[in-house]
Amino acid sequence: DSGVTQTPKHLITATGQRVTLRCSPRSGDLSVYWYQQSLDQGLQFLIQYYNGEERAKGNILERFSAQQFPDLHSELNLSSLELGDSALYFCASSVGLAGYDEQFFGPGTRLTVL
Amino acid sequence: AQTVTQSQPEMSVQEAETVTLSCTYDTSESDYYLFWYKQPPSRQMILVIRQEAYKQQNATENRFSVNFQKAAKSFSLKISDSQLGDAAMYFCAYRNENLQGGSEKLVFGKGTKLTVNP
Numbered sequence: 001d002s003g004v005t006q007t008p009k010h011l012i013t014a015t016g017q018r019v020t021l022r023c024s025p026r027s028g029d030l031s032v033y034w035y036q037q038s039l040d041q042g043l044q045f046l047i048q049y050y051n052g053e054e055r056a057k058g059n060i061l062e063r064f065s066a067q068q069f070p071d072l073h074s075e076l077n078l079s080s081l082e083l084g085d086s087a088l089y090f091c092a093s094s095v096g097l098a099g100y101d102e103q104f105f106g107p108g109t110r111l112t113v114l
Numbered sequence: 115a116q117t118v119t120q121s122q123p124e125m126s127v128q129e130a131e132t133v134t135l136s137c138t139y140d141t142s143e144s145d146y147y148l149f150w151y152k153q154p155p156s157r158q159m160i161l162v163i164r165q166e167a168y169k170q171q172n173a174t175e176n177r178f179s180v181n182f183q184k185a186a187k188s189f190s191l192k193i194s195d196s197q198l199g200d201a202a203m204y205f206c207a208y209r210n211e212n213l214q215g216g217s218e219k220l221v222f223g224k225g226t227k228l229t230v231n232p
Contacts, residue, residue, distance in 0.1 A: 031218070033220075035220075042222060042223075042224045042225065043205065043220075043222040043225075045219040045220065045221070048218070056218075056219060058219060088157060090159060092159075092220075094218070097218055098211075098218075099145070099146065099147045099166075099209055099210065099211035099218060100147060100164075100166065101218070102161055102164070103220060105158065105159035105160075107156075107157065107158055108157050108158075110157075
C-alpha cells in the first residue's frame with residue numbers, strides 16, 4: 001500500500017458524460033500528479049499540482065480539468081467523454097519537488113467509456 | 115522534449131536465471147534521474163530502483179541492479195535470481211531535476227512485459 005488513495009476503483013459511463021476522479025495523497029505530500037495509461041499512448045503525464053497551485057500541464061485535453069484543494073486532495077474532472085478516454089488514471093504524490101523525491105502511485109481508477 | 119525508449123516489448127526468463135531489460139533515453143539536460151517501475155497484474159506502480167545522473171556508481175537494490183551509461187544515454191535493468199513474483203510490466207522513466215521551476219513529471223517508456231518461466 002503506497003498510502004495514496006483513489007476513488008472510485010472502476011467507473012463505467014457513456015459517451016458525452018462527465019466524471020470526477022478523486023485522489024488523496026500520502027500524509028505530508030504536497031505534490032500531486034495525474035497520469036493516464038492507455039494501450040495506444042502508454043503512460044502519459046496529464047497535470048501536476050503543488051500545495052494547491054497548478055505547476056505544470058502535460059498532454060491534458062481541454063475537456064479535462066483538475067484542482068487541488070486546501071486539504072491537498074485532488075480531483076480530475078473529465079467531461080464530454082469519448083471512447084478514446086477509456087484508460088487507467090493514476091494519481092501519484094511526492095513530498096516535495098526535488099528530483100529525488102519518490103512519486104508514490106495510487107491504485108488507479110479504471111475508466112470505461114461505452 | 116525528453117523521450118524514453120524500451121526496445122523490448124516482451125522478454126522471458128527462467129526462474130533463478132538473470133535477465134536484462136534495456137532502456138535508452140534522450141535529453142539535453144545534465145541533471146536528471148532515472149527510474150525503473152514495476153507494474154504487476156494488480157496494476158499498482160511500484161518503484162524498483164532509481165539512479166541519479168550525477169552518480170557514476172550504478173544503483174543496486176537486492177537482486178535488482180542497473181547499468182547506467184550516461185554518455186550512451188542507456189539505463190538497463192538487471193534482475194538476478196529471477197522469481198515468479200518478478201513477472202510484470204517494467205517501465206523505464208526519466209525525470210528532470212528542475213531547480214528553476216517547471217515540472218517534475220515522469221516520462222515513461224512503453225514498457226517491457228517480463229514473463230518468468232518455472
